Amino acid sequence: xxxxxxxxxxxxxxxxxxxxxxxxxRGRSVVVxxxxxxxxxxxxxxWRTLHKVSEIYDRIGFAAVGRYxxxxxxxxxGIRLADVRGYSYDRRDVTGRWLANAFAQTxxxxxxxxxxxxxxxxxxxxxGTHPGNGHPTEAAPGTRTMATDQLxxxxxDGSIVDETRFVVMGGSTEPVAAALEESFRSGWPLQAxxxxxxxxxxxxxxxxxxxxxxxxxxxxxxxxxxxxxxxRRLDDTEVAAALAGGAVPAxxxxxxxxxxxxENAESDGPGDA
Amino acid sequence: xxxxxxxxWPAAAVPSAYxxxxxxxxxxxxxxxxxALLARSTVPGRVPELPHGTTIVALTFADGVVMAGDRRxxxxxxxxxxxxxxxxxxxxxxxxxxxxxxxxxxxxxRLFQLELEHYEKIEGTRLSLAGKANRMASMIRGNLAAAMQxxxxxxxxxxxxxxxxxxxxxxxxxxxxxxxxxxxxEEHAYHxxxxxxxxAKSALKKRHDPAAAVGGAVRAAIEALYDAADEDTxxxxxDLSRNIYPVVVVATADGALRQPDDEIGAVAQEVxxxxxxxxxx
Numbered sequence: 041x042x043x044x045x046x047x048x049x050x051x052x053x054x055x056x057x058x059x060x061x062x063x064x065x066r067g068r069s070v071v072v073x074x075x076x077x078x079x080x081x082x083x084x085x086x087w088r089t090l091h092k093v094s095e096i097y098d099r100i101g102f103a104a105v106g107r108y109x110x111x112x113x114x115x116x117x118g119i120r121l122a123d124v125r126g127y128s129y130d131r132r133d134v135t136g137r138w139l140a141n142a143f144a145q146t147x148x149x150x151x152x153x154x155x156x157x158x159x160x161x162x163x164x165x166x167x168g169t170h171p172g173n174g175h176p177t178e179a180a181p182g183t184r185t186m187a188t189d190q191l192x193x194x195x196x197d198g199s200i201v202d203e204t205r206f207v208v209m210g211g212s213t214e215p216v217a218a219a220l221e222e223s224f225r226s227g228w229p230l231q232a233x234x235x236x237x238x239x240x241x242x243x244x245x246x247x248x249x250x251x252x253x254x255x256x257x258x259x260x261x262x263x264x265x266x267x268x269x270x271x272r273r274l275d276d277t278e279v280a281a282a283l284a285g286g287a288v289p290a291x292x293x294x295x296x297x298x299x300x301x302x303e304n305a306e307s308d309g310p311g312d313a
Numbered sequence: 314x315x316x317x318x319x320x321x322w323p324a325a326a327v328p329s330a331y332x333x334x335x336x337x338x339x340x341x342x343x344x345x346x347x348x349a350l351l352a353r354s355t356v357p358g359r360v361p362e363l364p365h366g367t368t369i370v371a372l373t374f375a376d377g378v379v380m381a382g383d384r385r386x387x388x389x390x391x392x393x394x395x396x397x398x399x400x401x402x403x404x405x406x407x408x409x410x411x412x413x414x415x416x417x418x419x420x421x422x423r424l425f426q427l428e429l430e431h432y433e434k435i436e437g438t439r440l441s442l443a444g445k446a447n448r449m450a451s452m453i454r455g456n457l458a459a460a461m462q463x464x465x466x467x468x469x470x471x472x473x474x475x476x477x478x479x480x481x482x483x484x485x486x487x488x489x490x491x492x493x494x495x496x497x498x499e500e501h502a503y504h505x506x507x508x509x510x511x512x513a514k515s516a517l518k519k520r521h522d523p524a525a526a527v528g529g530a531v532r533a534a535i536e537a538l539y540d541a542a543d544e545d546t547x548x549x550x551x552d553l554s555r556n557i558y559p560v561v562v563v564a565t566a567d568g569a570l571r572q573p574d575d576e577i578g579a580v581a582q583e584v585x586x587x588x589x590x591x592x593x594x
Contacts, residue, residue: 094437113334114332119431120339120346123430146327
């Protein structure tokens with residue numbers, strides 16, 4: 041008669057954590073940071089169409105590292121959750137905190153109940169009505185959205201932390217986080233935040249420090265000034281111009297938000313921040 | 314990927330249907346995962362009188378397409394609402410107008426707007442203009458049983474076809490109409506739906522100029538609505554005393570934009586002033 045090999049619960053969980061952590065560490069990193077005009081996502085990503093950063097809802101964005109099929113699954117679920125909630129209640133009733141909790145619960149149950157934990161790390165970002173000052177604040181009275189920007193970082197085991205400055209996820213995060221710790225300024229302009237994030241990403245990986253080119257980056261913002269859908273991708277030319285020291289142009293009609301809404305926001309785009 | 318069945322799934326986590334890969338249609342997702350949100354209870358026989366939306370017009374011009382709607386909803390011989398909005402921006406380059414049972418139609422528009430946005434977010438790209446028109450057709454098809462009971466809704470969809478921007482820019486403004494069974498018809502040049510449609514279309518037949526600039530097209534749309542209101546009691550004319558004017562949306566290569574009320578008000582006032590001199594326009 042064969043006996044199953046005994047593994048203590050501690051050992052069992054530790055093995056799963058190690059497994060998930062190893063999977064995540066293989067990928068390239070993502071930086072999410074707040075700036076004067078909203079939230080900035082910068083991902084090192086050589087793929088052109090397989091995104092690590094995505095729009096979820098009007099004021100909510102999503103970034104992920106790890107196994108693509110797994111975080112793509114969660115991203116789709118997030119969009120569905122947000123759209124169903126917005127449809128059955130109201131668009132203002134979809135909040136980043138609620139969505140981050142749903143992701144945390146899901147990752148937590150997958151971690152403890154499934155054969156294989158998800159090898160992913162997520163960031164749910166919500167752009168507030170005011171720039172953050174580095175201190176978490178309560179929701180403004182009478183409003184659903186947080187007054188200031190919120191970043192929620194959710195790990196493979198469902199643990200969740202909220203941040204108001206920046207989040208670094210993925211491969212070797214220590215040098216990236218250390219570089220950002222050094223350079224982060226509360227309420228910095230988009231151009232400075234982007235340059236610092238790209239420099240920080242270049243501080244890790246083989247042959248560091250590296251100079252990352254625009255076509256190795258996936259960049260997007262949640263633009264506080266935009267009305268309605270605030271998520272906007274920055275294309276290679278915009279990123280290259282910003283890295284060369286130029287201002288980032290304001291939203292154009294070809295971007296994700298409704299042209300009607302972009303029009304209203306044009307006067308106070310991220311470039312002015 | 315197989316995930317736990319719902320009975321093993323903790324209540325606080327995302328339901329497994331949300332994590333199941335599928336297509337980018339919000340309506341089809343709702344039907345599968347949250348059917349209660351789409352369900353409409355049915356009653357035998359015809360339903361009582363409900364608010365109805367009336368006249369919507371659309372016409373192409375040199376740079377795109379214009380859609381306009383009057384502001385009246387009626388319930389039999391009564392005015393149910395005098396400032397209802399029946400023309401909406403659907404997404405970045407398209408718009409939708411509705412005639413028929415207002416409650417059903419407004420819900421259809423909300424679902425349609427979400428359908429387009431949902432697809433765009435999930436797939437990372439927008440549907441083609443014809444693809445959007447087809448989505449609307451299948452949504453109307455789902456309403457056929459209710460339509461037979463008297464809850465009919467007749468939308469009109471129009472937009473700027475970005476795929477034609479390079480090759481057929483002069484023909485990029487497109488208009489689609491529907492029947493209650495979900496039939497989809499592409500209209501050329503101009504079209505009108507609703508109780509005053511006959512009169513509006515007659516007016517557009519004389520006034521439509523495919524080479525007109527945006528100002529001329531907006532003026533023609535408002536003239537056509539005026540003619541509809543002149544002959545059809547269910548269609549509301551410009552309300553100068555309350556400053557209620559038609560809702561006008563214009564789609565060009567730059568996007569679909571609802572025109573500011575004060576600009577439309579100025580055009581409507583001109584139309585009314587001219588009709589004082591020549592009531593026939």
